Amino acid sequence: MDPVPVRCLLNSISRYLHLVACQTIRCNPIQTCIGNVVLLLKLLKPLLDEVVDCKIPSDDGLDKACEDLDSVVNEAREFLEDWSPKLSKLFGVFQCEVLLGKVQTCSLDISQMLLKLSESSPVTSSVQGVERCVQEIESFRQEKTVTEHMENALRNQKDDLVAPLDNHDLDIIIQMVGLTSNQDLLKESIAVEKERTRSLAAKSKAKTEQVDQLVDLVLCIREHMLKTEFLEVAKGISIPPYFRCPLSTELMLDPVIVASGQTFDRTSIKKWLDNGLGVCPRTRQVLTHQELIPNYTVKAMITSWLEANSINLAVNSVNQYDAGDASSMANNLGSQDFNRTESFRFSLRSSSFTSRSSLETGNGFEKLKINVPASLCGETQSKDLEIFELSSPGQSYTHSRSESVCSIVSSVDYVPSVTESVPENHQSYSEMSPKKDSESSRNVGHECSVQNLDDSGTMMDSHFTKLVEDLKCGTSKEKTAAAAEIRHLTISNVENRLHIGRCGAVPPLLSLLYSEEKVTQEHAVTALLNLSISELNKAKIAEAGAIEPLVHVLNTGSDRAKENSAATLFSLSVLQVNRERIGQCNAAIQALVNLLGKGTFRGKKDAASALFNLSITHENKARIVQAKAVKYLVELLEPDFEMVDKAVALLANLSGVGEGRQAIVREGGIPLLVETVDSGSQRGKENAASVLLQLCLNSPKFCTLVLQEGAISPLVALSQSGTQRAKEKAQQLLSHFRNQREARMKKSRS
Template sequence: MMVALVTAQFRRAKEQFDSPCLELYEHLLPIYNQSCDVNTESAALRLICEKLQFVSVEDIKQESIAIHKMILDGYGVFEKSADFENTQGLSIVLKKIEDFLLKESENNGGGCVEKTTQVLSRRDLPSHTDETCVKLCCQSLVVPEEFRCPISLELMKDPVIISTGQTYERACIKKWLDAGHRTCPITQQILSSTILIPNHALYSLISNWCEANGVEPPRTRRLGNFWICKETSDGSSELINLDTLIRKLTSSYIEDQRFAAGELRILAKHADQNRILIGEAGAIPLLVDLLYIPDAGTQEQAVTALLNLSIYDGNKERIMASEAVPGILHVLKNGSMQARENAAATFFSLSKADENKVVIGASGAINALVALFGEGSQRGKLDAATALFKLCFIHGNKGRAIKAGIVPKLVEMLTEPDEEMRDGALAIISLIVSHPDAIEAFRSTYAIPILVEFISNGSSKNKENATSVLLYLCRGDPCYLLIVASLGVISPLSELAENGSERGKRKAAQLLELLGIAVAAGADSKGYDLTVHY
């Protein structure tokens, strides 16, 4: 692709290149303009080969294949019909370079090398061109640098942002990524994500510049007149213009923003196809911006829309790439109760991936979730509990939760009449008890008798979890052993060891072994404090 890029880019932006590049351009252009039957000086071809690092016919073969692919794809440096007419010249250049390399190889004793390059003819080209391409009204019009794609140097029609913050034409950066590259072409930074986020602000500036300079504005394929289906309350369907909703998200009127976020929330609630389309349309970064709006209603609609969109796994990556975590945390701390509940649920949804658990935990979200767990509505507590449970699969998040004071709140929840709350609290305890700080945190609670009660009368799952927690506590502090033994746990543990699940049997047998050793060795229990703390 080097030849294609050199010829196309130099023609568009000759003034932007340094002297060595201009020298290459001056040598390449005459050959490009020659017919195939004109002999070209070997010195010029040798210079071009050195500059472009062509050393074998295989290099030319790869260039020829690349040009064919770019033509068939219908975009990149061949996107406009004028470029299609110039492919003959590119092929002539390649053929002359190939003939030169073959001759050099023969002169150097390399023998005969198979020829691979064929001159492209008009019949090799697609029978149609892209009628939606941007057509500049005057070749002398200077396009602002920030409006050009760094890859193609063309005026961008569909600018998108990659994870490093750089903006490119969608078609160009997509070809770069599709070729297997995972770095930014400009900065060479490794990409944390391959998600492409539409740059609406730049797209708007380009459109305004085109109108002001008499240039046909870009017609992006991204949205246009794009309609998606919305189910109404009476069971019928209604078509909604997605482009209109996207524009309203950036409106200067808060009512428009709230309405658009609310519509997107509804559209993303049930239909996975809608979630995909909304995500690809670029709504996510605009919804993230609305998380900081002081209007409580808009905040709630925006965070709920993100929650619904996150159900589709592809949008989880888009949400994280849009740096949404600080905004969701802002709502979790400062929003209405319903908005806080949905922010917690969004963190739960995003924490499916381990790398997201780390980012969310490091953001300070654990403290805010623990606060909601303690003071929220019943639903808020459940949403916080499910998010904390997911996040605490990461060891560092266990320590954060313990330091945020979650242990006393969890023990208190173990006595809740709501079964779902009890089950959730015990599940979280079973996760965090393995952290070194857990032993000390449980010391000042009345957890031991409650856990013994779960082993005696709880569900199968709760019996397993309670046994696992007691096993950790007793291993961490021998003082707990005789306390547990004194509460009549031996019989229900023996039952679990006989009839429980494989995990239940194993945990019960291990705890019974510890208790047997303690009881046998410690009938004399002078060294132990048998007080149960309440």
């Protein structure tokens, strides 16, 4: 009996482990959950390998359990792919802990089934291995989860079981999730409310109920911090709670009244409203209008209180408030900073299984620190993965490939190494790991269980030659099996990629891309993708005429095959000569643009990455524009698509040609570019400013349109707080606006 569900589960586990190795999530409870999921899957994986190797028999019950766990692992993978620092930390922790519980339950079910099945196995070592696995999974116990603390806090608040100052669970949540600063709390409040808006739009009753509880929890946290966290403006003098903004918990420098009658600081409530949130943060009433009415009474009271206590405040010390908003608060402000203290102290038991908890004292409060061992996260410490800068004549653009790498990993069974992914003439990547590909791959990759592997993990050349012969001359089933095995052998082993490439596997694999069997086509294109990680194979694949077969897959393949075909073109396009080859095939660019517009989420990301590489070559820019890519890229500037950085990076390259600039304006890109400058990521802001600069320098008409969209204010902010290159772009734009205005004034005088 062929254990197909077991094979599928093993594939999903490998993809998840690779994806974890690429992640840079900085929310400690989520890191801990991910580490625990990795640990459970690594315990189970060797047993599943034995099922595939027929050392342990399989049955229908095991197949069903494997399908259930496969579904959960894919949910966990999708959670990682969709995670963004802009999303709610609380909701992310809740989702992650639910997934961990499912993984533990399913893993225990499968290990217990395997224990019964292994008793009929002739291999006694299998029984012992399964028994050890069952014991370890059964002994897995978590410390009290964040979700349990959330439930306790809400229950206590609802039932008035504890006084507000004594809500120990809220203190723990604040520290563990990282809501200790006022700005963190403000961001979380906005993120949770946006999550609620999305759940209502999706008409998901269960999700809406969960998010509603989190909305209540955030409100409890804000009220709790107002009462327990004391913000000192001078030694021994704390700001009264009623002078602090209910949303940010900071001193209200510019108090305003909203439609619900509540008073907030202008800066905080404006951020709330600018994110499209139409309810009062405190009363949950729908705001009938968004006018902000100055509360002169509260403002006068705060001013009097400051004067009575002889307090001079530095405006910029209060969470970097905008000086323009605060200038009316006080004209003669000193240079003394706020000092922050907190009235709560607490201790936590250290985790007994996967994390070490320690309390660090600093800045007047105790801070929870959770360290997740590297071994639980694929054994590779991944920083900001594969961020690189590319220069073109006269201007520079920045593009992050961390998303595209993760999307490729989620589609196939490999993690590209830093050294193999980019030629030497590129500027350096951020290090994923100091280890070489072979070492890191052994740590996180799928371990081959073929019997004729030698001690170093590579197969004998004779076996590779046999596989290539099957690809060329075998039956349809033999060709499919050979492609699948090559795909498996090239997941993470550098030597295998080189040997198989030398044995002539590339031409027959390319011929299989025209196969009418979707499974065969998918195995072949994924094998080529794995082979293309090797620098030597990149040239071989392109020289063997890979472009047209890959385009065929982009046009006719399954969703997964299309994703992997785009990823292969992305891998090949790292070489300049291949960028030229692919660019000269108009069908290739058009097929990538079609995937960018109509593909799956991972397909869109891989298509955008491939097109970005192609756009580095000047001749390809016009070709990409002519293929109507700009229309889709402008659509992807909407934050809901979560591809803003990729889209704006590619637009920055395309704006270097006249056709690109015309298309950007024609497709309505200016308003979204200005919005990206205002509220995008640092790299998004930088690239959006580059596009706007190109538009304005090359057309007075475009310059006028940019000004009409209110670009000056976000550009001023970017010129002061962006990356160095972003500051330069913003300053160039502002200088250009001034020159244009002065020229018009001189012309009007004459």
